[in-house]
Amino acid sequence: MGKALCAASPAARACFESADRALGFSLSKLCFEGPLEELTLTKHAQPAILTASTAALAALKESKPGLEPPRFAAGHSLGEYSALVAAGALRFEDAVRIVHLRGKAMQDAVPEGQGAMAAILGADAETVAQVCAHAAEDEVVTAANFNSPGQIVIAGHAGAVARARNLAEQRKLKAIALKVSAPFHSPLMAPAARVVAEALATVAVEPPRFPVISNVEARANAEASRVRELLVRQVDSPVLWEQSVRLMAEHGVTHALEIGPGKVLSGLVKRIDKRIGTQTVFDPDSIAAARAFGT
Numbered sequence: 001m002g003k004a005l006c007a008a009s010p011a012a013r014a015c016f017e018s019a020d021r022a023l024g025f026s027l028s029k030l031c032f033e034g035p036l037e038e039l040t041l042t043k044h045a046q047p048a049i050l051t052a053s054t055a056a057l058a059a060l061k062e063s064k065p066g067l068e069p070p071r072f073a074a075g076h077s078l079g080e081y082s083a084l085v086a087a088g089a090l091r092f093e094d095a096v097r098i099v100h101l102r103g104k105a106m107q108d109a110v111p112e113g114q115g116a117m118a119a120i121l122g123a124d125a126e127t128v129a130q131v132c133a134h135a136a137e138d139e140v141v142t143a144a145n146f147n148s149p150g151q152i153v154i155a156g157h158a159g160a161v162a163r164a165r166n167l168a169e170q171r172k173l174k175a176i177a178l179k180v181s182a183p184f185h186s187p188l189m190a191p192a193a194r195v196v197a198e199a200l201a202t203v204a205v206e207p208p209r210f211p212v213i214s215n216v217e218a219r220a221n222a223e224a225s226r227v228r229e230l231l232v233r234q235v236d237s238p239v240l241w242e243q244s245v246r247l248m249a250e251h252g253v254t255h256a257l258e259i260g261p262g263k264v265l266s267g268l269v270k271r272i273d274k275r276i277g278t279q280t281v282f283d284p285d286s287i288a289a290a291r292a293f294g295t
Contacts, residue, residue, distance in 0.1 A: 001039070001261060002052040003032040008284040009059035015092065019051040022093040023100055027051060042181055046078050046103035047096045053082040053260030054092055056281050060259070064291045071253055072220055074213040074244050076265055077145075077185065078102075080234060086259075087208035089227050094203040098196065105195035106182055106235070115183030116161040117144060119153050121174040128152045131171070135164035144185035145239045148271040155183035189236035196235050200228040218243035241265075242272050249273040257281050257290060 006013040006028070016028040030039050031048050038044060061067050073083035081099055084090045090098075120128050125146065132141045132154060141156030141164050154164055161183070165175035183189070205227045211220035214230040218240035221230060245268070248256070258266045259281045266278035279293040280286050 001031040001048060002028075002055055004283050005052075005055055005059055005287075006032075009055075009062055009287075011058035011062040012055035015051055015055035015058050018093055019047060019096045022096050023047060027096075041103075042107045043100060043103035046099040049078055049261060050082050050085070050096055050099050052282070053079070054085055056259050056287070057082075057086055059284075060257075060281050060287050060290055063287055069210045070257075071251065072211050072213055072248055073208075074248065075215075076241050077215060077234070077239050079260070079265075080212070080215050080231065082260060083212045084208065084227060084231075087210050087212050089206055089208040089212065089224060091204065098199045098203065101199050102192065102196050102235070105192035106184060106189060109190070109192040110182050110188050112181070114158055115156065115186075115188055116158040117153055117155040117178040117180045117183055118161050118165050119147075119151060119176045119178060120164075120168050121176070122150050123152060123168065123171075123173050124150075125152065127171070127173075128154065128168075131164050131167045132156075132160075135167050136160050137163070140183075140187055142186055143238050144183070146242045147239075148242050148268045151268075151271070153178065155186035156188060157183070185235070185237060185239055187236050193232050193235040197228070197232045200231060213244045213247060215239045215241070215244070218247055220247070241268060245269055245272040245276070249275055255279070255293060257293065 006016055019027045073087050075083040081095045085092050085095050128143050135141050139157035139160035141154055141160035143152055144155035145153035168175040205224045207224045208222050211222045213220050216230055216233045216237045256276050256278050258278055261282055263280045269276050269278050279290050281290045
């Protein structure tokens with residue numbers, strides 16, 4: 001992950017080197033060589049994705065000097081940290097250390113096998129809320145990600161999530177169990193939120209150079225004083241991605257760059273509002289395409 005980009009861009013390579021120094025181990029080797037089982041552990045995947053995303057942005061800026069700042073930045077879950085780094089609110093080195101801790105804390109918050117997540121397809125928010133309320137019994141299950149119309153992810157205790165899947169299927173909805181290691185963005189993540197709060201209290205936060213749309217409110221924030229609070233609340237609250245994209249569309253956004261590994265968010269944006277065109281930015285070829293995007 002990111003190997004071709006680093007070979008082509010000194011600026012991208014510098015990001016990976018900076019992450020290695022900040023973390024005290026070779027994240028770059030893990031990204032470039034694996035093993036995959038280690039890279040996909042949450043405590044490694046979170047800093048790896050942040051680093052790869054920041055490196056891709058650095059390479060884009062390197063290839064296109066004078067790149068104008070965006071109207072907004074936004075990121076899905078972990079991606080909010082990438083957005084804040086891009087906006088200058090967090091130093092990259094601080095962010096990569098915090099998300100390493102965040103990943104470990106989120107994994108440790110719920111013993112393995114006791115939590116679960118599932119995607120409910122074809123339902124609106126009210127229906128999912130009803131399903132979760134009926135399935136909870138004496139456990140926790142709630143909406144965790146509002147990804148796009150008809151795609152809502154739920155999270156909570158494994159038994160409650162299984163009951164919610166059954167209830168959803170009885171309503172002729174599709175319910176897919178997700179291969180995740182913990183029930184992210186649910187109230188069960190409260191212990192992880194406390195760890196993140198302690199870590200964020202030790203780092204400097206600057207006013208964002210452009211507004212960053214927070215996951216927890218789906219509103220644009222340009223105040224340094226609110227960054228920590230919004231990131232802490234994000235850990236055990238739902239990700240309002242659909243609402244965030246709609247906000248951008250309402251403010252006239254017509255082009256969006258998905259900076260970092262994959263193209264999942266581009267697919268979600270198309271389902272949310274087709275007026276917004278997207279371009280991925282992750283490897284040398286996509287960076288070349290991004291230079292002409294929106295011009």
